Amino acid sequence: MRILLTGHKGYIGAVAGPLLRSSGHEVIGLDTDLFAGCEFGDAAPDIPEVRKDIRDLTKADLEGFDAVVHLAALSNDPLGNLDADLTYDINHTVRRGRRSMTRPLRSTR
Numbered sequence: 847m848r849i850l851l852t853g854h855k856g857y858i859g860a861v862a863g864p865l866l867r868s869s870g871h872e873v874i875g876l877d878t879d880l881f882a883g884c885e886f887g888d889a890a891p892d893i894p895e896v897r898k899d900i901r902d903l904t905k906a907d908l909e910g911f912d913a914v915v916h917l918a919a920l921s922n923d924p925l926g927n928l929d930a931d932l933t934y935d936i937n938h939t940v941r942r943g944r945r946s947m948t949r950p951l952r953s954t955r
Contacts (some may be wrong), residue, residue, distance in 0.1 A: 850911045851874045852900055853918035854893055862915060863893045874911070876900065876918065897922060 849866055853859040854875030866873045875895035898907070900918045910915065920933045 848872045848874070848910060849913040850874055850876055850908065850914045851893070852914065852916045854895065855879060856917060856919070857921065860915045862917060866915070867893070876903075880920075 849871050851859055851863055851866065851873050854863045854873070855867045855877045857876070859875070863873050873893050875893045875926060876898060877895060878899050879897055896907070926929075
């Protein structure tokens with residue numbers, strides 16, 4: 847299965863990517879790399895990636911994938927306090943289907 851894994855460099859995504867790959871899936875990561883240089887633990891195996899803001903995804907970006915595992919979010923409380931609107935937009939608006947990512951996914955079910 848070809849899977850788009852959003853937030854593949856985050857806390858959960860960094861673990862989920864290798865697990866999905868070890869199960870035989872083709873995994874493509876999607877991340878803005880906002881926290882580049884802030885790695886935790888051992889380096890994760892390289893996963894092919896698209897560096898793009900989740901809020902800018904289009905239906906065309908999702909073509910060719912069998913599934914999306916959506917783990918992209920901002921989870922750092924100080925960052926959320928720095929720009930509450932940005933955090934809300936990424937964590938709530940995208941997840942509720944008010945952005946381009948979830949609309950086409952729902953229509954393909």
